[in-house]
Amino acid sequence: xxxxxxxxxxxxxxxxxxxxxxxxxxxxxxxxxxxxxxxxxxxxxxxxxxxxxxxxxxxxxxxxxxxxxxxxxxxxxxxxxxxxxxxxxxxxxxxxxxxxxxxxxxxxxxxxxxxxxxxxxxxxxxxxxxxxxxxxxxxxxxxxxxxxxxxxxxxxxxxxxxxxxxxxxxxxxxxxxxxxxxxxxxxxxxxxxxxxxxxxxxxxxxxxxxxxxxxxxxxxxxxxxxxxxxxxxxxxxxxxxxxxxxxxxxxxxxxxxxxxxxxxxxxxxxxxxxxxxxxxxxxxxxxxxxxxxxxxxxxxxxxxxxxxxxxxxxxxxxxxxxxxxxxxxxxxxxxxx
Amino acid sequence: xxxxxxxxxxxxxxxxxxxxxxxxxxxxxxxxxxxxxxxxxxxxxxxxxxxxxxxxxxxxxxxxxxxxxxxxxxxxxxxxxxxxxxxxxxxxxxxxxxxxxxxxxxxxxxxxxxxxxxxxxxxxxxxxxxxxxxxxxxxxxxxxxxxxxxxxxxxxxxxxxxxxxxxxxxxxxxxxxxxxxxxxxxxxxxxxxxxxxxxxxxxxxxxxxxxxxxxxxxxxxxxxxxxxxxxxxxxxxxxxxxxxxxxxxxxxxxxxxxxxxxxxxxxxxxxxxxxxxxxxxxxxxxxxxxxxxxxxxxxxxxxxxxxxxxxxxxxxxxxxxxxxxxxxxxxxxxxxx
DNA sequence: CTGAAAGCGCTAACAG
DNA sequence: CTGTTAGCGCTTTCAG
Numbered sequence: 076x077x078x079x080x081x082x083x084x085x086x087x088x089x090x091x092x093x094x095x096x097x098x099x100x101x102x103x104x105x106x107x108x109x110x111x112x113x114x115x116x117x118x119x120x121x122x123x124x125x126x127x128x129x130x131x132x133x134x135x136x137x138x139x140x141x142x143x144x145x146x147x148x149x150x151x152x153x154x155x156x157x158x159x160x161x162x163x164x165x166x167x168x169x170x171x172x173x174x175x176x177x178x179x180x181x182x183x184x185x186x187x188x189x190x191x192x193x194x195x196x197x198x199x200x201x202x203x204x205x206x207x208x209x210x211x212x213x214x215x216x217x218x219x220x221x222x223x224x225x226x227x228x229x230x231x232x233x234x235x236x237x238x239x240x241x242x243x244x245x246x247x248x249x250x251x252x253x254x255x256x257x258x259x260x261x262x263x264x265x266x267x268x269x270x271x272x273x274x275x276x277x278x279x280x281x282x283x284x285x286x287x288x289x290x291x292x293x294x295x296x297x298x299x300x301x302x303x304x305x306x307x308x309x310x311x312x313x314x315x316x317x318x319x320x321x322x323x324x325x326x327x328x329x330x331x332x333x334x335x336x337x338x339x340x341x342x343x344x345x346x347x348x349x350x351x352x353x354x355x356x357x358x359x360x361x362x363x364x365x366x367x368x369x370x371x372x373x374x375x376x377x378x379x380x381x382x383x384x385x386x387x388x389x390x391x392x393x394x395x396x397x398x399x400x401x402x403x404x405x406x407x408x409x410x411x412x
Numbered sequence: 413x414x415x416x417x418x419x420x421x422x423x424x425x426x427x428x429x430x431x432x433x434x435x436x437x438x439x440x441x442x443x444x445x446x447x448x449x450x451x452x453x454x455x456x457x458x459x460x461x462x463x464x465x466x467x468x469x470x471x472x473x474x475x476x477x478x479x480x481x482x483x484x485x486x487x488x489x490x491x492x493x494x495x496x497x498x499x500x501x502x503x504x505x506x507x508x509x510x511x512x513x514x515x516x517x518x519x520x521x522x523x524x525x526x527x528x529x530x531x532x533x534x535x536x537x538x539x540x541x542x543x544x545x546x547x548x549x550x551x552x553x554x555x556x557x558x559x560x561x562x563x564x565x566x567x568x569x570x571x572x573x574x575x576x577x578x579x580x581x582x583x584x585x586x587x588x589x590x591x592x593x594x595x596x597x598x599x600x601x602x603x604x605x606x607x608x609x610x611x612x613x614x615x616x617x618x619x620x621x622x623x624x625x626x627x628x629x630x631x632x633x634x635x636x637x638x639x640x641x642x643x644x645x646x647x648x649x650x651x652x653x654x655x656x657x658x659x660x661x662x663x664x665x666x667x668x669x670x671x672x673x674x675x676x677x678x679x680x681x682x683x684x685x686x687x688x689x690x691x692x693x694x695x696x697x698x699x700x701x702x703x704x705x706x707x708x709x710x711x712x713x714x715x716x717x718x719x720x721x722x723x724x725x726x727x728x729x730x731x732x733x734x735x736x737x738x739x740x741x742x743x744x745x746x747x748x749x
Numbered sequence: 750c751t752g753a754a755a756g757c758g759c760t761a762a763c764a765g
Numbered sequence: 766c767t768g769t770t771a772g773c774g775c776t777t778t779c780a781g
Contacts (some may be wrong), residue, residue: 093767093768094767094768094769095768096767096768096769096770097766097767097768100766100767106770107766108766108767109767111767112766112767113767131773133773134774134775135772135773136773137773
């Protein structure tokens with residue numbers, strides 16, 4: 076058996092007849108080295124199949140080029156786009172993504188601690204908010220955090236979310252214009268600030284217009300099954316809305332199914348349905364859902380920009396970015412009169 | 413400003429009045445150390461907020477506890493389950509996942525080279541196959557690779573895929589029994605071995621039964637739009653099948669849409685539709701799709717097991733695991749007579 | 750059980 | 766431009 080010791084820069088140095096440091100320089104972008112020796116080193120390197128050891132480099136430079144991404148909600152319909160977006164955005168800047176999911180008994184903060192131990196250069200937390208102690212620890216180590224889809228209230232972390240107020244106004248304005256008046260607002264957990272903002276702005280817009288709209292907000296409704304059940308319940312209790320706004324497309328699909336298969340209510344004539352997210356299949360004619368377009372690309376770019384900027388310049392002020400969204404009008408809301 | 417030097421095991425050692433090596437032992441599972449001093453060290457450590465530096469540990473132990481996951485196809489409908497599965501499966505074994513996606517100009521092999529530089533302990537390649545040189549390099553460094561959804565023909569790597577032959581037989585048997593005879597088989601790229609196997613077994617089963625079935629295989633059809641267009645084309649060209657098998661659920665949804673919205677063909681009476689994957693919404697009544705259930709959980713488990721086993725014991729033979737699947741019969745195929 | 754010392758493989762002054 | 770020499774922070778013999 077060939078005793079396979081890992082080949083290091085020393086081996087390359089020997090073969091090339093230079094010092095180990097020279098090998099190092101040959102592999103550094105701004106290594107001051109003559110083109111000729113550099114070539115000799117490179118040749119020797121790939122004759123041996125040498126690959127620089129990034130772990131050792133990280134230790135020496137105190138920079139890992141790792142970004143920790145923590146995913147707390149795997150039910151997001153735009154999830155794959157998000158992950159793919161981050162992975163390629165950071166690849167372009169020379170970073171690698173290390174991915175953790177929260178669940179299985181351990182918490183957001185545990186996961187973040189793991190990231191710290193791996194000396195990540197920055198952290199992205201998606202759909203969760205870090206605890207105060209751990210984020211203080213990050214701040215003290217100058218490791219920037221960007222929170223996505225949640226607010227990082229007073230945490231010295233950036234956050235990137237929908238602009239809930241703008242979205243709420245947009246949806247309410249549009250629905251009112253189409254003649255809807257009795258609204259049901261369906262959401263999951265009641266403590267997601269963005270949705271709170273959105274519903275709040277929605278309500279305000281409705282009252283401001285003075286058209287006599289009424290609003291019924293229902294919490295802890297999430298996913299297809301919940302949506303379907305909820306619309307049936309409402310109708311049976313005599314609280315039938317004429318429009319439903321759902322905090323997620325999946326819930327909206329469920330409402331649509333309830334109307335179509337359980338209740339035989341005409342959509343959009345007797346019931347308008349609006350989702351949030353614009354999931355990749357909301358345009359399919361089976362659904363043809365009017366939904367708020369969540370600008371994933373822009374979100375990824377803002378997040379990456381904010382994080383990278385703070386990796387280079389840790390003293391930058393934290394920033395709360397609100398993404399503007401627009402309503403994509405499809406077949407689940409009526410034509411404007 | 414507080415000059416924030418990172419706190420290391422030395423700092424803890426000083427505070428605890430022990431040597432740095434002792435601190436190290438206190439944080440190692442099998443560190444030979446007395447309970448008393450260990451406690452003193454732990455106390456000192458979290459008084460300082462000390463977190464062991466995993467990068468340094470990796471360098472010292474030549475073991476990174478990193479698993480590289482390379483994702484080559486982001487259109488897989490079971491993608492989130494897959495990613496979540498791996499991330500939590502490996503977390504349980506003390507590994508972290510470092511995620512890359514191929515695309516944006518660089519290749520599978522580039523990505524794998526990056527993984528090698530990060531000294532990953534093992535690699536998972538999803539929906540792509542590594543080149544021969546890079547996988548030779550991995551083998552020589554004793555870094556195991558498991559290929560998922562593709563065969564690793566002669567690469568000294570494990571592979572985990574559907575058992576195409578079994579799946580093909582199952583689908584064909586079921587469709588024949590339901591009286592379908594004129595089959596269209598829709599697939600994307602023609603060089604995915606699993607689908608080739610599947611369609612081959614499908615064809616064989618059809619001929620073996622001697623019921624006079626005929627088969628039309630069409631390649632480069634992938635996704636909703638393609639599926640929809642394809643069924644319309646077939647009908648217009650007078651080649652209407654009475655059953656369509658699609659290599660992905662999304663294509664099947666498209667076929668269904670074509671039948672429903674463009675052609676007004678009765679499904680399942682005049683057209684049977686079968687997908688592959690069993691995506692999370694194939695059971696929704698809008699689709700109610702008969703589809704081959706892809707056992708994601710089992711796939712994740714097999715993959716993780718195979719990889720972890722080879723991390724511990726690099727000399728294990730490569731293994732090709734074929735996952736058994738079953739057809740989930742829903743509304744897009746007729747009742748058996 | 751604990752301390753001293755030699756690495757792990759690379760980067761970064763500092764001379765020459 | 767290149768070699769020498771210290772580290773980066775931790776693990777691991779090897780003595781004691």
